[in-house]
Amino acid sequence: MILMRLEVRHLELVVAIAESGSLRKAAAHLHLTQPAVTTQLKRIEAWLGGPLFVRSTDGVLATHTGTELVRDAKKVLDQLADLERTARLNTQRESGTPLKVGGIPAQQFSLLVNVLAATRPRQEVTSRTVRETSALTALLGSGELDVAVMRRFPGFPLALPTGVEHRLMLSEPIFVGVHEGHPLAGRDEIALAELADEKWVMPDPDDSGMNEFVARACAAAGFEQRIAHLTNEAHIAFALTAEGRAVCQLYPIGTARDGLATLTLEGNPLHREIVLAWREDSPVASAVDELCREIEVRYRALVDTSPVYARWWLRGGADFALPRGA
Structure with a gap:
């Protein structure tokens, strides 16, 4: 009687054979020779007392016993992977x-x-x-x-x-900034359409889609957004707005905005x-x-x-x- 004990490498071998459908492909995946895979499979089958795969000219097909073993082997290998990942994370924390x-x-x-x-x-x-x-x-x-x-x-x-x-x-929400002397400055909330005649200062377009989103919202409100200034520097956008040269987007919490009035938008079309x-x-x-x-x-x-x-x-x-x- 062959004396042995199933190890992780044995589980990896039967899973590789089942997933590849071929002893040759499984050997290549495991970086082993085909004779080595064949010998190891025979030892596993002898130990378990029956065939795990049926050989044919097209490859191999798992038997009923082989199918159940492969299923359980995958669970064990997944659990081991989780165990290793958790151990690594704990080691990282401690280190x-x-x-x-x-x-x-x-x-x-x-x-x-x-x-x-x-x-x-x-x-x-x-x-x-x-x-x-x-x-x-x-x-x-x-x-x-x-x-x-x-x-x-x-x-x-x-x-x-x-x-x-x-x-x-x-x-x-994204609010809108106007200069303190703007006709809308005394309002707390306006419709986006009320900015149809305004020029805007906007950041340079980027891969977030923000500029196109704002343009689409303006179009949905019935007007084409007119961008007069582009800058990625908030203080420049605020200065241009405070001087009455444009209106700008404002995030609700931010740095000092001297000379600006903040307007919220009905229905929150910008966010x-x-x-x-x-x-x-x-x-x-x-x-x-x-x-x-x-x-x-x-x-x-x-x-x-x-x-x-x-x-x-x-x-x-x-x-x-x-x-x-x-």
Whole structure:
């Protein structure tokens, strides 16, 4: 009687044979010779007491016993892979490997960094702001980032790589800034169509789709957006607006905007979605619920620091901004 014990390599061998349908292909996949695979399979079958595969001129086909063994072997191999992944993550945590955070320059980005630093005081947190959606996606896919705050505009979905999950955190309205002497400056809320005759200052178009989204919203309101100035510097956009040369987009929470009046828009036709994206194998994957809750609490505190945003939030804006069930 052959004395042996099933090992991981034996499970890998029978799975490789079943998936390839050929001893030759399985040998190539396992970097073994075909005679070695054949000999090892015979030993396994002798130990188990019956054939696992039926040989033919076209390859091999699993028997009933072989099918059940392959099914269970895959489960065991998957469990071992999970065990190794968890062990590696625990080792990384203990060895002080930093958490790598990326994202657009939005409030949620700094809040995420602060929350991670507060909840994981013994682990270093590194961060970098990245405006380009494709760059953030690539960094997450390669493992250069563990987690990122991203933006998404209606009609322009995110294409995230395998192994990266995401969750909507907030639908953030985009307001409009006009100079303090503008005829609309005394209004709290206007229709987007009331800006039909205005010139706009906008950032350079990028791969987020923001510029096209705004143009589409203006077209839906019955006019063609006229862009007179392009700049990626907020202070320049604010200065041009304060001088009455254009109107600009305003995110509800931000830096000082001297000389500007902030207008909210009826029906919130301009908005962006703030999304948290993370690698499934990152240390933060198991703490996403906690992170999102804490970020929301801190973001709500910031809402009260902006009088216009606070009024918008109280008159029904919260229902628009927060995901259902939040």
